[in-house]
Amino acid sequence: MKHIEKGVSLRHAPADFIRDLNVDNVSAGFVAGIFGLSAGVIHISAGTAAGLDPHFIMIWVISYLMINGLFGLFMPAYYRLPLPMANSIPGALLFAAIIPVVGVEAALGASLIAGAISLVAGLAGVMGIVMKLIPMPIVMGMVGGILLKFGLNMVAPLEHAILPAAIMILAFFLAARFLRRVPPLIVAMLAGIAYMAYAGVDLSGIEFSVTFPEFIVPEFTLEAFLAYGLPLALILIGMETPAGVGLVKGMGYKEVPANAITAVGGFGTMISAFFNLHSTCIAAPMTGICSSPEAGKPDKRWVAAVIAGAIFVVGAPFYGYVVSLIEAMPGYFIAIVAGLALLRVITSAMHMTFSGKHEMGGLFSFLIAASGLQILGIGSSFWALVLGVFVSLLFETKDFEFIRRVAHEPSA
Amino acid sequence: MRRFKDWSIPAVTAGFVAVLVSYAGPLAIFFQAAQSAEISPAMMTSWVWAISMGAAVSGIGLSLWLKVPVVTAWSAPGTALLVTLFPELSLGEAVGAYLTAAAVILVIGVTGSFDRIIQLIPPGIASAMMAGILFQFGVGVFESLATVPALMIGMLLAYLVFKRLTPRYCLVWLLVVGVGLAVVLEGASLEGVTLQLASPTFIAPEWTWQGTLGLAIPLVLVSLTGQFLPGMAILRTSGYNTPARPIVTVASLTSLATACFGGITTVIAAITAAICTGEDAHPDRDKRYVAGIANGLFYLVGGTFAGTIVLLFTSLPGEFVAVLAGLALIGAIASNVSAFTAQKDHLEASVITFLATASGVSFLGLGSAFWGVVVGAIAYNLLHRRFAGKKAEERASDGAR
Numbered sequence: 001m002k003h004i005e006k007g008v009s010l011r012h013a014p015a016d017f018i019r020d021l022n023v024d025n026v027s028a029g030f031v032a033g034i035f036g037l038s039a040g041v042i043h044i045s046a047g048t049a050a051g052l053d054p055h056f057i058m059i060w061v062i063s064y065l066m067i068n069g070l071f072g073l074f075m076p077a078y079y080r081l082p083l084p085m086a087n088s089i090p091g092a093l094l095f096a097a098i099i100p101v102v103g104v105e106a107a108l109g110a111s112l113i114a115g116a117i118s119l120v121a122g123l124a125g126v127m128g129i130v131m132k133l134i135p136m137p138i139v140m141g142m143v144g145g146i147l148l149k150f151g152l153n154m155v156a157p158l159e160h161a162i163l164p165a166a167i168m169i170l171a172f173f174l175a176a177r178f179l180r181r182v183p184p185l186i187v188a189m190l191a192g193i194a195y196m197a198y199a200g201v202d203l204s205g206i207e208f209s210v211t212f213p214e215f216i217v218p219e220f221t222l223e224a225f226l227a228y229g230l231p232l233a234l235i236l237i238g239m240e241t242p243a244g245v246g247l248v249k250g251m252g253y254k255e256v257p258a259n260a261i262t263a264v265g266g267f268g269t270m271i272s273a274f275f276n277l278h279s280t281c282i283a284a285p286m287t288g289i290c291s292s293p294e295a296g297k298p299d300k301r302w303v304a305a306v307i308a309g310a311i312f313v314v315g316a317p318f319y320g321y322v323v324s325l326i327e328a329m330p331g332y333f334i335a336i337v338a339g340l341a342l343l344r345v346i347t348s349a350m351h352m353t354f355s356g357k358h359e360m361g362g363l364f365s366f367l368i369a370a371s372g373l374q375i376l377g378i379g380s381s382f383w384a385l386v387l388g389v390f391v392s393l394l395f396e397t398k399d400f401e402f403i404r405r406v407a408h409e410p411s412a
Numbered sequence: 413m414r415r416f417k418d419w420s421i422p423a424v425t426a427g428f429v430a431v432l433v434s435y436a437g438p439l440a441i442f443f444q445a446a447q448s449a450e451i452s453p454a455m456m457t458s459w460v461w462a463i464s465m466g467a468a469v470s471g472i473g474l475s476l477w478l479k480v481p482v483v484t485a486w487s488a489p490g491t492a493l494l495v496t497l498f499p500e501l502s503l504g505e506a507v508g509a510y511l512t513a514a515a516v517i518l519v520i521g522v523t524g525s526f527d528r529i530i531q532l533i534p535p536g537i538a539s540a541m542m543a544g545i546l547f548q549f550g551v552g553v554f555e556s557l558a559t560v561p562a563l564m565i566g567m568l569l570a571y572l573v574f575k576r577l578t579p580r581y582c583l584v585w586l587l588v589v590g591v592g593l594a595v596v597l598e599g600a601s602l603e604g605v606t607l608q609l610a611s612p613t614f615i616a617p618e619w620t621w622q623g624t625l626g627l628a629i630p631l632v633l634v635s636l637t638g639q640f641l642p643g644m645a646i647l648r649t650s651g652y653n654t655p656a657r658p659i660v661t662v663a664s665l666t667s668l669a670t671a672c673f674g675g676i677t678t679v680i681a682a683i684t685a686a687i688c689t690g691e692d693a694h695p696d697r698d699k700r701y702v703a704g705i706a707n708g709l710f711y712l713v714g715g716t717f718a719g720t721i722v723l724l725f726t727s728l729p730g731e732f733v734a735v736l737a738g739l740a741l742i743g744a745i746a747s748n749v750s751a752f753t754a755q756k757d758h759l760e761a762s763v764i765t766f767l768a769t770a771s772g773v774s775f776l777g778l779g780s781a782f783w784g785v786v787v788g789a790i791a792y793n794l795l796h797r798r799f800a801g802k803k804a805e806e807r808a809s810d811g812a813r
Contacts, residue, residue: 152771169787173794347763354750363550363746370547371554394576 003125005257007078017077020303024296027186029307031337032289036086036308037315039285040064043092050096056104056276062316063213063277069312071268071280076305079257081248082290084305085268086283086312088240091232095278098228108218108273110229115269115279117233122263127241135399137353138388139246141362143284144349145369145384146243161332164199168192168336185294188340192333209320213275231382236265236281239382244282250352251291252298292348357399361392418699426693427706429580430483430684431714434467435721436587437740438488440733441549442676443725445491447733449498449506453726455674457719458613462675464715468708470666470678474659475704480652481688482704483643484663485681488744489634492545493781494676496772497627503674504618509627511617513677514667516632521660530641536755536762537788538637543748544769544784545634550745553738560731566593567732571739580687583740591724594732604727608719612673630781635679638748643680650689651697761792 040061047057064087072085098107121127171191175184245258261282268280289295290304353362365388375383392399442463446456463486474482494506520526556564570589574582594600640663644656659680666678687693688703714721725733752762765788772780 148767148770152767170790173791177794343760343763343767346767347760350749350763350766351753351756351759354746354753359746359750363742363749366749367547367550367745368554371551371557373554373557375557391572394572 003123003259004263005079005255005260007257007260008080010074010078013077016080017303017306020300022296022300022303024294025290025300025302025304026307028289028292028295028301029304030311031185031294032084032286032304032308033311033315034337035289036068036084036283036286036312037065037319039086039089040319042089043096047096050100052096052099058211058320059214060276062211062319063272063275065312065316065319066213067268067272067275067277068280068283069309069314069316071264072283072309072312073306074309075261075264075282076290076302076309079260080299080302081253081256082251082287082295082301082305083244083248083261084283084286084290084308085265085280086286087272087277088232088235088279088281090235090239091279091281094228094231094235098224101227102221102224103219104276105216105219106221106224107228107278108216108276109220110224110227111232111278112218112270112273113220113225114229114233114236115266115271115273118236118266118269118281119263120266121237122259122261122266125259127237127245127258127262134242134385134389135358135361135392136246136249137355137358137362138365138385138392139242140250140349141353141365141388142239142369142384143243143246143288144346144353145366145371147285147288147346147349148366149370149372161330164192164195164330164332165336167195169340172340185337185340189337192336196330196333208318210317211320212317213277215274216276218273232279234382236269236279237262238385240281240284241265242385243284244287247284247287247349248291250348251293253291358388358392358396360395361388361390364388364391419702420694420699422692423688423694423700423702424706426688426690426700426703427483427708428710429584430681430687430703430707431710433581433583433684433687434485434681435714436583437736438485438491439721440725440737440740441488441495442486442491443733444730444737445494445498447730448495449501449503451503453719453722454611455503455613455615456726457608457610457722458615459674459676460718460721461610461612461715462670462673463678464711464718466666466670466675466678467681468711468715470662470708471711472705472708474662475701475708478654478658479698479701480647480654480704481693481700481702481707482647482654482659483681483685483688483707484666484678485639485684486675487631487635487639487677487679488682488741489542489545489638490631490676490679492549492741493627493630493634496545496548496780501623501627502618503615505620505623506627507615507671507674508617508619509623509631510671510676511668512619512624512628513631513635514664514671516628517635517660517667517677518664520636521657521662521664524655524657526636526640526656526660530636533633533637534755534758534761534792536752536758537765537785537792538633539748539751539755540762540765540788541630541769541781541784542634542638543745543752544766545781546741546745546748547766547770548772549734549738549741551738552734556731556735560598560729560735562597563590563593563729563732564735566590566597567735567739571742580692586739587736590732590736591728594728598729598732600728600732602724602727605720605723607717608723609716610718614672615674617672626782630785631677633785634781635677639679639682642682643685646682646685646689647680650686650700652689758792758796761788761795764788764791 043061044057068086075083075085095107168188168191172184172188175187241258241262245256248256265281272280286308290308291301295301295304353366365384368387369384467484471482471484520529567590571586574585640660647654663678688707689700693700693703755762765784768787769780769784
């Protein structure tokens with residue numbers, strides 16, 4: 001356990017939580033939580049596209065919120081850092097695609113192995129070295145590209161909702177400029193709700209339901225491991241952790257427990273495998289929201305992540321109800337709120353990517369991640385890192401001078 | 413030409429390389445525009461003829477007149493803009509917008525207000541819009557992996573290798589290797605490529621407000637900030653204290669003349685200018701203007717045989733052109749993105765401009781480049797601009813309460 005970073009402690013966490021509570025981190029936590037809840041839509045659409053059973057999709061999403069939420073309560077509270085936990089979205093898409101081929105049990109078995117690999121990687125302490133081999137501008141280029149694709153996909157449907165979009169965005173700008181105290185995002189949300197109240201939103205016909213995660217015993221097959229387990233392990237170790245850690249570091253936090261995030265994510269993924277869920281890991285977009293300046297003072301932003309986790313756990317059993325609510329709310333509302341929330345993250349990601357060193361590698365990483373390409377069934381975020389580092393080694397070899405330093409301090 | 417003694421082989425070679433690089437890289441973007449406009453090879457030939465002649469005449473004239481290596485070309489970001497606007501925009505509307513843009517630039521040139529206008533535009537916003545327009549081309553390289561994986565990987569590797577070994581000739585070698593790969597891997601045939609003289613086709617201009625707002629205004633903006641500004645900067649850092657006025661004026665007059673044949677705005681070159689203004693062209697600064705003249709002469713040759721160039725590009729697969737155009741723009745994307753991210757004082761407005769432009773969202777028939785500037789300008793004024801007078805007033809009224 002010597003590679004697992006020490007955190008503050010859980011003992012005083014509840015008291016400190018109340019002490020550190022403020023408007024900024026509560027609103028950021030809510031935004032991140034709602035953002036995470038809305039990500040369930042991705043599971044629903046991917047599962048439906050893959051022809052999965054609606055009941056399975058429902059317990060999959062419920063597990064996602066419940067299990068990820070529990071880990072999301074513990075991680076930020078122990079480390080006092082904005083480290084919200086969720087699942088891997090690329091992993092979810094792979095998972096939905098592999099189930100019709102190998103079956104649910106075999107897919108979950110592969111998840112279990114991927115989780116074990118991630119746990120071992122974290123315990124062995126390789127994350128620090130992985131993070132140093134992959135320079136920050138390249139990681140941030142990848143993060144920027146992924147978020148950009150996400151952001152652009154959200155902007156596209158706004159062509160049909162230009163009026164509420166304009167109202168909410170203008171409210172955001174004006175609040176950012178003239179109302180120093182109130183978070184601009186809250187103002188934008190209030191403006192949006194006001195518009196919806198005026199335009200009339202039909203919330204009747206939404207049925208209340210309560211669902212809990214279900215236990216399942218995984219199976220192990222080589223096919224499932226090669227087609228899905230191995231890519232998932234690569235995604236968890238090579239992408240989700242660096243993306244999350246990169247974001248938190250990008251926001252100015254010096255000590256980020258990369259090994260612990262990987263190990264806990266691996267352990268969480270192993271637990272997830274018994275409850276119809278494909279993974280547990282640090283959640284990049286939510287991390288972006290919780291760790292951004294929107295969430296207030298840096299040493300109190302961890303509260304936002306805890307709130308996001310709490311929203312997950314509390315929301316999980318009622319998610320059937322939430323799904324209906326999300327479906328009833330016009331799509332543009334979540335799209336704009338999430339887009340505005342991610343704006344600062346994209347800004348800082350781009351600033352870090354193009355701040356001097358590794359610019360060429362960063363640019364390739366950025367473009368590849370934004371292109372969404374797939375090679376060998378592995379998504380663009382992984383290849384963005386690989387090619388970004390390759391290009392940087394080719395053109396910006398001298399920017400890698402710290403590699404030599406790493407060689408002198410092997411336990412870094 | 414009484415000063416034939418100034419002519420030298422390196423200067424002529426520099427002019428030739430600049431033309432070759434232009435045809436290998438930026439022309440690919442123009443071909444993409446032609447593909448999205450779904451025009452005939454004959455019309456495309458006219459376009460290539462027009463832009464080549466525009467570059468030839470203005471380049472030779474300015475280099476002879478000013479005794480400075482002025483390399484002119486067509487507005488590369490302008491052609492990138494076209495790709496996103498066709499086919500909703502008609503050819504006539506495009507030509508109308510070219511004429512409007514040329515007239516606006518002419519006024520800017522004649523009145524000598526170039527430097528003042530450049531200072532009015534926040535640098536981050538301008539670069540962010542450029543980056544947003546060019547961004548799609550860079551992403552397009554990697555998106556074509558799904559359709560032509562072998563060609564894309566081969567060309568990417570070739571680009572990286574040549575960029576490392578011979579950065580100056582990178583695009584030329586990339587074109588050669590790319591054509592070879594397209595023939596071997598995609599079964600493209602070059603048999604139909606023969607020498608053909610170009611005959612220009614007249615397009616009647618048409619003025620609409622979509623064309624003016626959606627193309628002409630962004631075209632003026634990207635031409636000023638993306639071509640004239642870096643082009644003048646390259647001339648000045650090479651030690652030529654040439655005023656902007658004659659260059660902007662002559663370039664816009666040429667644009668007016670070639671517009672009706674499909675020639676998009678003629679501008680001072682940014683991508684290729686450095687080839688002719690640097691030491692490689694001639695050790696003696698006063699003799700480098702020959703490179704500018706040679707550059708124009710080779711454009712004359714290229715324009716005359718525009719039909720052959722069109723045949724070459726049309727016999728290659730569309731994905732090849734997309735990959736080539738994207739790789740040719742990598743450098744431009746990098747410099748624009750790092751230019752706007754370096755402007756920390758209005759970074760947020762720049763990112764908003766970039767996102768809105770890159771989104772490709774069109775609204776009210778106007779492209780995302782227009783909306784990018786509009787949203788960016790609003791964001792800049794709301795978020796970052798200092799209202800010195802207003803602040804003082806507010807404070808006064810607060811005190812009164």
